[in-house]
Amino acid sequence: MKAKELITELLTQAGISLNGKRPWDIQIHDDRLYQRLLSDTDLGLGESYMDGWWDCEALDEFINKMLRARLHKELLGNWKTTLYVLKTKLFNRQKKSRAPQVAKKHYDIGNDLYKAMLDIRLNYTCAYWKNAQNLDEAQEDKLDMVCKKINLKQGMTVLELGCGWGSFAKYAAEKYGAHVVGINISREQIQLGRELCRGLPVELRLQDYREVDGKYDAVISIGIFEHLGYKNYRTYMEVVNRCLKDDGIAFIHTIGTNTSKTYTNRWTDKYIFPNGMLPSIAQIAHAMEGLFVMEDWHNFGPDYDKTLMAWYQNFNNAWPKFKSTFGGRFYRMWRFYLLGSAGTYRSRTNQLWQIVITKEGSEHPNCRMS
Secondary structure (H helix, E strand, O other), X not given: OOHHHHHHHHHHHOOOOEOOOOOOOEEEOOOOHHHHXXXXXXXXXXXXXXXXXXXXXXXXXXXXXXXXXXXXXXXXXXXXXXXXXXXXXXXXXXXXXXXXXXXXXXXOOOHHHHHHHOOOOOOOOOOXXXXXOOHHHHHHHHHHHHHHXXXXXXXXXXXXXXXXXXXXXXXXXXXXXXXXEEEEOOHHHHHHHXXXXXXXXXXXXXXXXXXXXXXXXXXXXXXXXXXOOHHHHHHHHHHHHXXXXXXXXXXXXXXXXXXXXXXXXXXXXXXXXXOOOOOOHHHHHHHXXXXXXXXXXXXOOHHHHHHHXXXXXXXXXXXXXXXXXXXXXXXXXXXXXXXHHHHXXXXXXXXXXXXXXXXXXXXXXXXXXX
């Protein structure tokens, strides 16, 4: 079967037409696309969009329909993907010397872009929309939910692994009177975060999570677990166990996936989050075994769909002032990233988990609540 015929047949299974009139139908500008999709699969899909070979009005819904039809399963198996997966199994792609790569590639590209795209507090993780009317409210509700889940009180000490621009640290210090130490490998984020948290009991350090020590009432992470790599999950849990007081509470906010893997898709690895990967329930549970008791596991993945669509709207509205700096290819890359990611949550391929854990042998945390 010719490449065009095969791709047409697969997309038809997902309810997607070539050059159709519905928002999720794709418009073909270069017929080389079909063979590129067969030879480069996930990487070819994203790169061909960046190159302008095809367009789609509702890119988020296009990805949703593809994933619901499990088309990504149909296109797996070429030698390039096999070699990539093999490398993730043989090597620790997230070792300490490689960890800064994601900061340089993604987080350090410019604080002004993130200020335009995110909420007022600069949260770059999923918001909580249950009672919120807009992105600012949804992100503040998320931060407050985190504080409540760790039973945060005046004067408590918190270690935050992967602190971003200090959004949680600032909130916890301002609203709850907590003392927060945040660590991060992004120089741009740490620099701005220190400015935003000036005058508060907050210390933000440029440091790898594997290097931290001390004892804290709570140890949390909001969005670092996706960068750890499966070979380092146990190391992360050992760090948390080492730094958490015996009666403390630990908390993990992470994107998750339904099946255990050792890799992310090649396009995301190359252009957005180098060396990243999403954990499964089984991988997280295995990493904490013998160290922690799982107290609560909360999934609100659909909220990330809404969060990403809000980020895209902000990014798209602000694009005219960034166009000359970043250029059209970056715009298409970022559009594919944000809208494509929204589709992964809409399809229920990706989840968003908040996990509360305590040390083995400690009291149930509800017994300590006042």
